[in-house]
Each structure stands twice: as structure tokens, then as C-alpha cells.
Amino acid sequence: MKVLIVSDSHGKNTNLDRVLEQVSPIDMLIHLGDLEGSEDYIEAVAEWPYELVSGNNDYFTDIEREKMITIGSYRVLLTHGHxxxxxxxxxxxxxxxxxxGADIVMFGHTHMPLIENDDDIIALxxxxxxxxxxxxxxxTYMIMDLDRTGVAHFTLNYLK
Incomplete structure (x- = not known):
């Protein structure tokens, strides 16, 4: 399973398009907030499941502030982080x-990439x-890959 993880697009969908061109096909997209209208764009172009949470700049939306999802055997908590x-x-x-009860917490807000795997929890x-x-x-953006045995691997990627 290949999951694209992005955050803080601030309504600028050109870079999201470029990322999707670089990494497709994907099995899921996760956006960790500060969409500023990108939710409508994602809904229009999505050919895969997606999960969205709102950020501190998503004022007029009914998108949840946080949510728990399951990816493979992992309980993943999504939030913007502010x-x-x-x-x-x-x-x-x-x-x-x-x-x-999460195994992984994914967040944005700082505009600074991070992968921490300690304290019995992965923070991304x-x-x-x-x-x-x-x-x-x-x-930057991240890819979460689940291998054949269901183990998650994370890579930080730079937009070309």
C-alpha cells in the first residue's frame, strides 16, 4: 500500500498536482490541514481514498480537526498539530x-519535515x-509504504 502524505498546501494546488504526477499511482492521500480550499480540488480529482483534517487557516470548513484511521495494522492519528x-x-x-491509542501520529503546521520513531510511537x-x-x-511530502508483511516504511521526498 502506498500512501501520499502532504500538509500546508494553503490553496496552492499546482504543487499538489506536481507531487501526484511524480508519485502516482497511490492507494490513499492524507492531507494534514491548511488546505484553504484544496479540499474541493482533492474531491474533484481524487481517484483514490483520501483523508483530510482541518488546520489553523481552514476557517470556513466542516472538516474534522482530528481523526483516527487504520492503515494496515496501524492506528494513525491525523491532526494539524497547532x-x-x-x-x-x-x-x-x-x-x-x-x-x-495511536501507533502513528501525523501532523503539519510547522512547515518543517520530521520523522521520529521513539517512545513507542511514530511522529510524522x-x-x-x-x-x-x-x-x-x-x-516536501512523505510516502508511507506498507511492505508485504505489513510493516510501514516512511520516506521524505522533495518536490522536483
Missing amino acids: RQQVYCGTDMIKEWAKEK NPGSISKPRQEGHIP
Whole structure:
């Protein structure tokens, strides 16, 4: 199973299109908030299941703020992260996710990519596909692949 994970597109769908061209086919898309209208675009073009959560800039939407989904054998908690103060680190969001029974927590908000695999929980932030803040300022996204045995593997990717 191949899952594309993006965040913080801020209504700029050109880079989302470019990512989809680079990684298709996919089995699922996850967008971790600050869509700013991209939800309508995703709904229009989606040829695969998708999961969306709202971010701090998604003012007029009924998209959920957080949700728990299952990918393979993993319980995955999706959120934007601003309510868990991710600018101050990942301790709070990882503890919150563990309390909810998650194996993986995916979030955005910081526009900085991150893969942490410790404390019995995996924390992922794909960065931003439209307004990156890490050194080099190249838009980023992640791919989650489940291998034949159901083990998840994560790769951070840069938009070409």
C-alpha cells in the first residue's frame, strides 16, 4: 500500500498536482490541514481514498480537526498539530497520541519535515508542499509504504 502524505498546501494546488504526477499511482492521500480550499480540488480529482483534517487557516470548513484511521495494522492519528503546540516540540503531541491509542501520529503546521520513531510511537510531519520553512525551502511530502508483511516504511521526498 502506498500512501501520499502532504500538509500546508494553503490553496496552492499546482504543487499538489506536481507531487501526484511524480508519485502516482497511490492507494490513499492524507492531507494534514491548511488546505484553504484544496479540499474541493482533492474531491474533484481524487481517484483514490483520501483523508483530510482541518488546520489553523481552514476557517470556513466542516472538516474534522482530528481523526483516527487504520492503515494496515496501524492506528494513525491525523491532526494539524497547532492545538498540540508542535512548535515547542513533539512531546505533547506524542503523549496525546499515545493516550488515544495511536501507533502513528501525523501532523503539519510547522512547515518543517520530521520523522521520529521513539517512545513507542511514530511522529510524522511531511513539511509543506507550498510554503516550506526548512533549510533550502524546497517543498516536501512523505510516502508511507506498507511492505508485504505489513510493516510501514516512511520516506521524505522533495518536490522536483
